[in-house]
Structures are given as C-alpha cells and as structure tokens.
Amino acid sequence: MQSWCQSSPRESEISGELGGSEPHSRCRSGRSLPDWQIDSVMADVLCIGATGMLAGCVRGLIARGDRVTALARSQSSLSALSESVPAADRDRLRTHPCDYRDLEALAHALRSIPVHPSAAICWVHTPAEPVLELVRALFPDIDLLRVVGSSTEVPRGDGARFDRIVRLGFVIEGDRSRWLSNEEISNGVVSALLSGQPSTTVGTVTPWDAHP
Numbered sequence: 621m622q623s624w625c626q627s628s629p630r631e632s633e634i635s636g637e638l639g640g641s642e643p644h645s646r647c648r649s650g651r652s653l654p655d656w657q658i659d660s661v662m663a664d665v666l667c668i669g670a671t672g673m674l675a676g677c678v679r680g681l682i683a684r685g686d687r688v689t690a691l692a693r694s695q696s697s698l699s700a701l702s703e704s705v706p707a708a709d710r711d712r713l714r715t716h717p718c719d720y721r722d723l724e725a726l727a728h729a730l731r732s733i734p735v736h737p738s739a740a741i742c743w744v745h746t747p748a749e750p751v752l753e754l755v756r757a758l759f760p761d762i763d764l765l766r767v768v769g770s771s772t773e774v775p776r777g778d779g780a781r782f783d784r785i786v787r788l789g790f791v792i793e794g795d796r797s798r799w800l801s802n803e804e805i806s807n808g809v810v811s812a813l814l815s816g817q818p819s820t821t822v823g824t825v826t827p828w829d830a831h832p
Contacts, residue, residue, distance in 0.1 A: 663681075663686045663687070663737075663738050663739060664686070664687045664688075664689070664735050664736070664737040664738055664739075665681050665686050665687070665688050665689070665737055665738070665739045665740070665741065665813075666688075666689050666691070666730075666733070666737040666739070666740040666741070666755070666759075666762075667681075667688055667689070667690045667691065667740070667741045668691045668720055668740065668741070668742045668743065668744060668751070668755070669691075669692065669720070669742065669743030669744055669767075670688075670690035670691060670692050670698075670701065670741075670743075671690070671692040671694070671697035671698060671700070671701050672692075672697070672802070673743075673802040673805050673806065674741065674743055674767070674805070674806055674809065675701050675704065675802070675806070676802060676803055676805075676806030676807065677741065677805075677806040677807075677809045677810055678690055678701060678705075678713070679704060679705055679806075680806060680807065680810045681810060682705055682709050682712050682713055683709070684810075685712075686712070687712045687713075687714075687735070688712065688713050688714070689714045689715075689716065689733050689737060690713065690714070690715045690716070691715075691716050691717075691718045691720065691726075691729060692715075692717065692718075693717065693718070693719045693720075694717065695717040698715040698716075698717055699715075701713075701715065702715060714733070716729040716732070720744055720751050721751075723750055723751070723754060726751065726754060727754060727758070730754070730755065730758050730759075731758065736759055736762075737759060737762060738761075738762065738763060739762060739763040739764070739765065739813060740755055740759070740762050740763070740764045740765065741765050741767065741809060741813060742755065742764065742765070742766050742767065742783075743767040744766075748766070752764065752766065752783060763784070763813075764783045764784065765783065765784045765785075765786055765809070765812065765813050766783040766784070766785050766786070767786050767788065767809060768785060768786070768787050768788070769787075769788055770787060770788055770789050770790065770825050770831065772787070784812070784817070784818050784819065784820075785818070785819045785820070786808065786809055786812040786813075786819075786820045786821075786822060787819070787820070787821045787822070787825065788800055788805055788808075788821075788822050788823070789821050789822060789823035789824045789825040789831075790823050790824065790825070790830075790831050790832055791804070791823050791824070792824065792830055797830050797831060797832050798832055799832055800822060800823050804822065804823070805822060808820070808822030808823070809822070
C-alpha cells in the first residue's frame with residue numbers, strides 16, 4: 621500500500637495542530653488511499669517508540685476511535701501511558717515492553733499482535749533500517765510513517781518500497797526559535813499520518829541557521 625498523492629508533489633509543512641491538511645483520495649499509483657485515512661473508520665496502528673514525546677499521539681489515535689499497539693522499552697512508561705488513557709478507552713490500547721534494538725525480541729512482539737496493523741508510526745534511532753525492514757517484512761502492506769529529527773538524512777526509496785516521512789523541526793517566534801513541544805509533535809504526527817502526504821515537516825527547518 622503506497623500513499624504518494626498526485627496533488628501534493630511538494631513537502632507538506634504543518635504547524636502541529638491536530639487535523640492538518642485534508643486527506644487525499646488518490647495515490648500516484650491510481651489506487652485509493654486506505655479507507656481509514658479518508659473516513660473515521662477504526663484502524664489498527666502500531667507505534668514503536670510510543671512513550672515520551674509520542675504519548676499524545678497514542679492518546680489522539682485512541683480518541684479518534686483507532687486501536688493502538690504500543691511498543692517501548694520500559695514497562696513503567698507503558699503503564700504510565702495506559703493510565704493516561706481514559707478508562708473507557710483502554711481496551712483499544714495494547715502495550716508490549718520491548719527493546720527494538722533486540723530484533724529477535726521485536727519480531728516476537730510483532731508476531732504476537734492479534735490483528736495485523738494497517739499503519740505504523742516508528743520513532744527509532746540509528747541504525748533504524750533493520751527495525752523498519754522487520755516491520756515491512758512482517759506486514760508487507762503496512763502504511764509506514766517514519767518520524768525523524770530535523771537534521772536526519774533519509775535515503776530515497778527505490779520506487780517499489782518506501783516509507784512516508786515526518787520530520788520534526790522547530791518553531792520561530794519573533795526573533796527567537798524553540799524546539800517543538802511534545803504536544804505539537806504528537807498532534808503533527810497524527811495529522812501527517814492522516815494526510816496521506818509522502819513527506820511532512822512539523823514546524824519548520826528553514827532557515828536552518830535559525831534553529832535553537
């Protein structure tokens with residue numbers, strides 16, 4: 621499943637507010653985007669690196685009605701994430717403590733997911749490619765959104781298989797700049813996921829000399 625959209629050849633830049641741009645209905649391949657991106661249909665979303673700055677992303681997806689499988693290294697952080705979700709919605713959150721650098725443990729955790737996810741949000745540090753390759757291998761049709769830092773170099777896809785990218789930038793306020801807040805990051809990542817855009821920047825990365 622590929623989500624490159626005909627109408628948006630340029631990179632999208634969003635402010636980090638939940639909602640973002642309107643979803644696109646057609647891809648470069650001519651196929652429609654997944655229904656869950658266009659409508660408010662329940663989706664199964666895998667989040668790797670789901671606590672910390674992306675905890676709000678998990679909560680936002682669950683509030684939307686999606687089911688989320690969250691992977692993080694620390695059981696305590698996953699427990700805190702679960703506690704932050706309204707009790708009535710916790711049945712839509714599954715958590716797995718797992719260090720994604722341990723590929724064997726990661727494969728076991730991914731294979732234990734009862735329903736194959738339709739999308740994945742991956743915030744993984746270098747070397748990221750082995751983790752992403754494993755996710756793609758186990759879920760070949762997944763819509764994979766890779767979250768990267770403002771200066772991360774991302775290799776171009778080979779045309780047959782690629783990830784959508786959301787780049788975390790910074791905010792310029794008058795004559796000052798600051799890094800994004802966790803809330804801005806989470807809202808921007810959800811907006812990027814739902815937009816169908818191949819590449820999105822939350823905040824800005826230009827001019828680079830203005831970064832904090």
